[in-house]
Amino acid sequence: MADPIVNPDGVDSGKGYRGRLAPSPTGRLHLGHAKTFWTAQQRARERGGTLILRNDDLDVQRCKPEFVEGVFEDLKWFGFEWEEGPDCGGPFGPYNQGERRGFYLDVFAKLLDADAIYACRCSRKDVLRALSAPHEGEEEPVYPGACRDAGIEARDSMLPGMVGGRRPLQDADGARINWRFRVPDGETVVFEDGGFGARRFVAGEDFGDFVVWRNDDLPAYHLAVVTDDHAMRITEVVRGQDLLTSTARQLLVYRTLGWEAPAHFHCPLVTDETGQRLAKRHDSLSLKSLREGGADPFSLRS
């Protein structure tokens, strides 16, 4: 197969530079998020670009309205300003993932037509957590492929996007099914990362077939993020280093869809004194605690 088409420098002659902040409102933001987002904002500003705020609230169980409010509060305090977003609108909305289901169904149908995905009956841990980006320590094991060649037939009448139709979430016997993207085993996915340089990941070794649609009828993270970054005309994705492997997965989805992929710029993770990535448990480094403790956002930015 051909190499993925990648926009090399993040500035597209037609679209200019379009970057995004894509927080998931599953808790309060901490300094690690803020530093990565700050890089995203700086890169957009230096290129005279547009910054989009997208609310990645796919995971309905974990995303709470109070966290959405908190995200806005924290971002504004830190000094973020965006030109498009859930609060101010813009030409490529809606900017809440929870309102973008139609886009995801269209892409699901395209992947189905391209024969790039297959029905899977497994209900493993990776299926359960497929709604969220796999951050450090959350990478799933390579899927052993029990359902890959099983040829599980989904019921015909349930293609997505059909008016009044059901989703293909059951096999011919009525068992619930997820949908997985079939990765080209042995192929090396190579990309030039703006922050880390050339990166290589081998499909089937560094990552395996991944879930794109869950049997509870929710799109998975990889499908949603590719769909939205494309639809929102994002030219460069800036995010944490722990999503480098996810970039390799997502480049395969872009290629299957025949879409140009954005450039990628991954940022080093902010760690605590023991070398662990900052997470919700580091309450003292949440932006809320820092603000309440009287910190000056200016001094936290670099």
Ligand code: GLU
């Ligand atoms: N909302 C996702 C997260 O918080 C976005 C990841 C991405 O940039 O693709 O991890």
